[in-house]
Amino acid sequence: MSYTAATVQLLSTEGTLVTSDATAEYLPYIEKLTDDQLRDFHRQMVVIRKFDIDAANLQRQGQLAMWIPSLGQEAAQVGSGYAAKPQDHIFPSYREHVIARIRGVDLMRIIEMLRGLSHGGWDPKEHNNFHLYTLVLGSQTLHATGYAMGVLFDGATGTGNPDTDEAVIVYFGDGATSQGDANEALVFAASYQTPQVFFLQNNHWAISVPVTRQSRTPLYLRPGGFGIPGVQIDGNDVLASYAVTSANLDAARSGGGPRFIEALTYRMGAHTTSDDPTKYRDIEELEFWTKADPITRMEKFLRARGEGDAFFAEIEVEANDLAADIRHRTLALGVPDAEKMFNHVYSEPHPLMDAEQAWLENYEQSFEGGAA
Amino acid sequence: MSVENLSMAKALNQGLRQAMLDDPKVLLMGEDIGPLGGVFRVTEGLHAEFGSTRVLDTPLAESGIVGTAIGLAMRGYRPVCEIQFDGFIFPAFDQITTQLAKLTSRHEGSLTMPVVIRVPFGGHIGAVEHHQESPEAYFAHTPGLRVVSPSNAHDGYWMIQEAIKSNDPVIFFEPKSRYWPKGDVDTSASGFPLHATRVVREGTEVTLVGYGPMVAMLLQAAEIAAAEGTSVEVIDLRSISPIDYEPIIASVQKTGRLVVAQEAPGFVSVGSEIAATVTERCFYSLEAPVLRVAGFDTPFPPAKLETVYLPDADRILEAVDRAMAY
Structure with missing residues (x-):
């Protein structure tokens, strides 16, 4: 599966804004963004990619038991992560490192988890409502739905005040869509009309099994059977991810019930460092998604808006500094x-x-x- | 003092009602627990009194019930889930063992999981497959859970309230065969700790330990044994995990003999665990090996064979005789 006629794209691979009937309802969200916000989108994607590559290296050097790469999925995560408001609750899967960072979780907490020092351990209440990673596929979809039921029962949503009305966003992947829990979560969400967005990152591979084995139908059509509106976006387009998630979270928080977003993206790396994608993937697919890279197109977009070399050099330094700091702190970790x-x-x-x-x-x- | 003569089903109903009155964060969720009052009517009348956001008739999905209860607990609620029958808890087994039991530990203490899962369990009701089982050992084996089972109406009334007050998840096994016999419930008492084993009949020669539906059977056996000249002490475990060992050890030090009884299969069971611990801690007091009386290690049979499968007073007395013969 790759892009379809239904895929919402706001930023073309050439780095230009896509104006069409399909994008008209979302573009106002982009027009409201400041230059600093747009720069931050890019900065977060660049910094996390460097971190991600370096963390995988730390695993190869024996410093981590395992690493879970997010390489290639930066736009889906950064856009949707910034779309969540401070009062919203985020239930991640286990690959959303950059959203953790956006919500104030020290990336060392994730490093510690994959070094074998903790099972997570941060307090969501003290980290801007970013909940712990869940390693059993799809379990968190039910937790998010139950949480959203509580938000509803508390009357903390749907009052018409977008600055206080709460919503919940839950992340899961194409493999998890086959799990009973993900389907039960859709049933409960529809039954109770929870203020909730299901954010599916379809990265096309569940370890070695392609998404075509999980589903014969495009995944954004599945929620329709549960009575939940679904939309498919270009998950490598940070602007689409931001705008469509914002629109759907706003709909959910204003009493519109649950929503479902399928973000088409690609796991450029391995599932984890224990995996070997050369055994099951072909090079043409990788080339297609390399051309659809989220960072390259955002850089083109920013340069076309007049951003100069200095900014791109500055974030490269920031990325290198972060990676060096993580490496330094990783080597200094003890045993609990x-x-x-x-x-x-x-x-x-x-x-x-x-x-x-x-x-x-x-x-x-x-x-x-x-x-x- | 306010004593009412209630069935355990009604006592549990009253206990749930009291917990809901005491704390607005307590809510009930499960299949058919609303206007119907549950298939055993334990929640009868509560939907009418507390409404649809306190008593939730859920979709028919056990993992969904427990998984959303976890989310509600994260939000600050104290959900009480009803699983309709023992054999239907397994779709929720993953959420209970990989999530509910571990979330406090995974959060390093910043999150509590005050979720109660009520499970009607055990045999003697002549029902079809999956409706008469005793799966408590699976949950007792899981770190992070507390597992209890009342044996009578008074305990049911108080234990359900204590379970709901617990900040840890509690699997609450309700003996179906004891739902309807009535007993005195003192609703003005101050209750008792959730994990407090109780000596229900004093004796001097053999100690019998059981929980839930087996306690009535042990008392019946003790009565017959007394008529035959053997003095038997009966202990109601009440809590399966953790086990309050002190009253058991004190009793075995007095009697020197222990028989543990349960409806569940005997292999790797609660009875096995008690036998091992008592052997270790009372070795020099024992006059006989600790003996187990249990269901057979077969699937629960078709109902016409349940009286053969389930331990009765005669099987308990056979073990008492063997213990006395050493």
Whole structure:
């Protein structure tokens, strides 16, 4: 699957704005963006790509147990990530590193998770409502739907005030669309008319299985069967991702019920560093998506608007500095205390936790010199 | 003191109602729990009293029920889910074990998961496949969950309220065979901790331990044993995870013999766990090996065979006799 007649694109691969009947309802969202916001879109994409490549290198050098690349999906993530308002809640899958960054999560938290030091551990309340990664495919779609039901029951949405009305956005992939949970989430969302956007990044591959095995129908048509409006966008177009997500979040927060966006993008790298895409992908597909690169076209767009070399040099320095800082901090990481295993299994006292932790302490102290 | 003679189903209903009155964040969700009141009528009248946003008739999808309950708990609600029958909990097993049980740990304590999952369980109702099972060991084996089962109306009334007050997820197994017998419920008492094992009959020669539907069977066996001259102590576990061991250990130190009984299959079960722990902690007090009485390690049979499958007083007494013979 690649672009279809239905695919909404605002920024062509040549870096020009697409004006048509199909884009008319979305372009006003772009017209309202300031130069600084447009620069930020580009800056975030460039910085996260450098981070992403460097994190994969850290894995290859034995510093991380695994890395989950987001290479190629920057526009889908940056655009939709900036479309969410501060009061909105974001339920990611596990590849949305740049949205984590936009919402104030230190990227080291993701590094620590993939180095084997935590299972996530950040508090969404203190990170602008960016929830933890979920590694079981599709589970988070139900959490997001339940959360959105709570927003609805609280009366915290649909009052007509776009600055306070809350909405929820949940990320998932083409592989997860085959999971029961993702489908049950659509059922519940439709039943309760939740203020929610389902944001599907169709990156065309679920590890080695192509999206054509997940679905014989374009995925943006699936929600129609659940009574939920669906739209397909060029996921490598940061402006389309921003504008269409903004429009759909606004519709959801103003009482319009759940919405579904299929962002067509491409996983340029491996599924994770344990994967080997050369075994199952052909080069023509990769070439097609290389030409559709999200960063190249945004740079053309910005240069055509008069942005000079200085800006592009500046963000390259920023990207390199971030990658160097991450590398430096990764190499300095220690190992958590064993008590971390026991501390938060339950939120209230539990005799087995107390007994096993005490046993471990005694056991370690039984060695000469005490605990290692 | 305010004592009412209620069935356990009605006592649970009253306990749920009280919890909903006490805390506006408590909401009920499940299949057919609204105007119908649930297939066992445990939620009867609550939809009429509290409305559709406190008592949610959900779509027919167990994973959806538990998964959205998790999201509601993240929002600050205290959802109480009803799974219609024991054998239908498995579509939700993934959400319960990979998400609900682990989210507090994954959040390193910044998130609590006050979700209760009510599950009618056990046999003796003559029903078709998937409607008479005892899956509690799966959940007791999962770190992060609490698992309890009341055996009588009074405990049902109080334990459901304590479960709802817990900030950790609680799997609440309701013995279907005990839904209708009535018992005195003291609604003015101050309740008791959720994980408090109770000695329900004192004795000196053999200790019997069980939970949920098996407690009535143990008491029946104890009565017969007494008539035959054997003094039996009966302990109602009430909490399957964690297990409150102190009353069990004190009892075994007194009697020297322990028989553990359950409807669930015996292999890798709650009874196995108690047998191992009591052997370790009461080794020098034991006059006989700890014996298990359990359902067979077969699928729950067609209903006409359930009386053969399920342990009854005779099977418990056979184990008592074996323990006494050592």
